Amino acid sequence: MDPNVRRQILLDNYQHPTGHGLKEDSSYIKINTNNESCIDNLDIMYKIKDGRIEDICFDGEACAISTSATSIMIQKLIGKNKEEAQRILDNYEAMLDEREYDKELLEELNAYDEIYKQPNRKKCALLPFESLRKIINKL
Amino acid sequence: MNREDFEIFKQDPSLIYFDNGATTQKPKVVVDSIVDYYTKYTANAHRGDYDISLKVDMAYEGVRDKVKELIHNKKSKEIVFTSGATASINMIVFGFMKYHLTSGDEVLITKSEHASNILPWIDLAKEMGIIVRYIPLENHLVTIENVEKMVNERTKVISLAQVTNVLGDERPIEKIGKLCKENGIYFVVDGSQSVPHMEIDVQKLNIDFLAFSAHKMLGPTGVGVLYGREELLENLKPTSLGGGMNATFDSEGRIEYKSLPSRLEAGTPNIAGVIGLGSAIDYLLKVGLNNIHRHEVELKKYAIQKLEKIPNIVIYNKDIENGMIAFNIDKVFSQDTAVYLNHYHICVRAGNHCAKILKEDIQVKNTCRISFYLYNTKEEIDELVRVLEQSEDIFKIVL
Numbered sequence: 428m429d430p431n432v433r434r435q436i437l438l439d440n441y442q443h444p445t446g447h448g449l450k451e452d453s454s455y456i457k458i459n460t461n462n463e464s465c466i467d468n469l470d471i472m473y474k475i476k477d478g479r480i481e482d483i484c485f486d487g488e489a490c491a492i493s494t495s496a497t498s499i500m501i502q503k504l505i506g507k508n509k510e511e512a513q514r515i516l517d518n519y520e521a522m523l524d525e526r527e528y529d530k531e532l533l534e535e536l537n538a539y540d541e542i543y544k545q546p547n548r549k550k551c552a553l554l555p556f557e558s559l560r561k562i563i564n565k566l
Numbered sequence: 567m568n569r570e571d572f573e574i575f576k577q578d579p580s581l582i583y584f585d586n587g588a589t590t591q592k593p594k595v596v597v598d599s600i601v602d603y604y605t606k607y608t609a610n611a612h613r614g615d616y617d618i619s620l621k622v623d624m625a626y627e628g629v630r631d632k633v634k635e636l637i638h639n640k641k642s643k644e645i646v647f648t649s650g651a652t653a654s655i656n657m658i659v660f661g662f663m664k665y666h667l668t669s670g671d672e673v674l675i676t677k678s679e680h681a682s683n684i685l686p687w688i689d690l691a692k693e694m695g696i697i698v699r700y701i702p703l704e705n706h707l708v709t710i711e712n713v714e715k716m717v718n719e720r721t722k723v724i725s726l727a728q729v730t731n732v733l734g735d736e737r738p739i740e741k742i743g744k745l746c747k748e749n750g751i752y753f754v755v756d757g758s759q760s761v762p763h764m765e766i767d768v769q770k771l772n773i774d775f776l777a778f779s780a781h782k783m784l785g786p787t788g789v790g791v792l793y794g795r796e797e798l799l800e801n802l803k804p805t806s807l808g809g810g811m812n813a814t815f816d817s818e819g820r821i822e823y824k825s826l827p828s829r830l831e832a833g834t835p836n837i838a839g840v841i842g843l844g845s846a847i848d849y850l851l852k853v854g855l856n857n858i859h860r861h862e863v864e865l866k867k868y869a870i871q872k873l874e875k876i877p878n879i880v881i882y883n884k885d886i887e888n889g890m891i892a893f894n895i896d897k898v899f900s901q902d903t904a905v906y907l908n909h910y911h912i913c914v915r916a917g918n919h920c921a922k923i924l925k926e927d928i929q930v931k932n933t934c935r936i937s938f939y940l941y942n943t944k945e946e947i948d949e950l951v952r953v954l955e956q957s958e959d960i961f962k963i964v965l
């Protein structure tokens with residue numbers, strides 16, 4: 428991805444993230460993702476209906492990488508069922524691990540295609556997806 | 567000061583190392599002392615009757631004397647080598663306090679302690695019903711008045727860092743020590759951030775137990791010190807059993823332990839590490855801890871005066887006289903700032919500095935921390951200031 432395009436995607440999603448702000452709604456499942464090696468701390472809430480992700484929102488203190496990744500993840504996942512969400516998760520992980528992956532499927536998530544060069548930030552990029560891993564079986 | 571003594575700055579002249587609260591660089595003499603042990607007289611301690619083994623004994627026990635002098639103690643046998651401050655505090659809590667406290671006894675700590683001075687207490691509280699209470703902070707600081715207010719007839723322990731790793735504030739240790747003495751309270755001091763940077767006198771301060779790590783004072787990793795008054799160490803139950811610490815044992819289960827301090831140093835110790843610590847102490851005493859402290863305070867004053875002029879820099883501990891600066895770039899997450907500074911070879915720490923519950927008190931959860939040591943310079947600060955002044959570009963660098 429062109430570095431300027433990449434930066435613009437990340438910056439937009441960091442400064443104006445999708446789904447920012449938690450909801451007072453008990454039909455959401457709340458998951459806290461505490462990144463093991465660093466200090467990001469996000470609460471992410473999922474609303475699941477009829478086997479699909481109906482809504483996601485989040486709040487917390489986190490770096491630009493994990494905040495923007497959360498925002499893009501939310502855009503990608505809303506409306507998805509279990510298989511679709513799993514496919515996004517698998518391909519995203521493959522990209523971060525420098526394995527073969529479906530570029531087209533990931534769309535804006537391709538903005539993290541070079542994050543493997545900074546191992547300490549890879550965890551940040553993965554952080555929101557840790558929460559997906561925890562709820563995916565509830566779909 | 568003495569920058570030329572540190573190989574790393576020759577290897578990498580552009581390195582600006584401002585994370586001395588986490589660990590410090592090592593002068594060549596310290597590294598050499600370790601290499602010497604490994605290349606010229608490798609042998610176990612307290613074991614053989616041959617020359618190099620005796621040489622090891624002399625070197626190893628010699629460091630005990632050096633530590634004794636460093637903290638102005640009288641007896642070498644009150645100095646125990648451990649693997650670090652964390653291990654030392656755990657020994658105090660699980661080897662001593664566990665057998666000398668009873669359910670309902672109170673331990674006073676603060677929310678700005680390092681995790682290693684909180685978690686063992688919380689664990690012991692769960693195990694045996696002691697009560698951990700937090701001394702309220704006054705503008706982040708511990709005051710003797712607030713300590714006094716918290717003390718009652720159930721208070722059995724006060725356990726505090728002499729200098730914190732978050733803001734670098736120094737606690738009124740002498741007054742608290744006196745209070746402890748008058749009230750029969752055990753006084754545990756975490757010296758991790760003080761011993762490397764200032765003179766300390768365990769006798770004058772009435773300290774019962776002191777813990778610190780070699781790696782934060784120019785020494786190697788994996789070595790630390792536990793100081794304890796003899797009558798307390800005598801009653802510290804060894805938390806680790808094995809060779810080197812028993813005098814005799816038999817198959818009936820009768821064990822007799824050696825005397826202090828060997829009893830508390832089971833197994834082959836970190837001999838190379840202890841020798842390195844000895845060399846670090848020699849070095850620090852030669853430069854002079856007062857000189858080091860003065861240098862750090864001067865660097866901080868210099869830095870603050872410049873950083874204050876940068877509009878989007880928020881500083882949290884401006885007025886505390888020490889060598890530590892906690893700051894953020896306004897509206898930027900501390901980790902992003904650290905990654906940005908790293909781009910210019912400036913090493914700072916982002917995070918909550920293992921003091922996770924402090925965030926309940928100060929509203930900012932995470933900060934960037936700069937912590938100076940003797941080899942830092944005003945030129946390095948000028949570079950930091952230059953980089954922070956142009957930080958509107960930060961996301962061009964970190965993203």
Ligand SMILES: Cc1ncc(COP(=O)(O)O)c(C=O)c1O
Binds near residue numbers: 729759
């Ligand atoms: C105040 C304080 N106490 C204890 C420790 C723990 O030291 P170590 O990790 O060397 O055992 C540290 C180190 O970060 C510290 O700053």
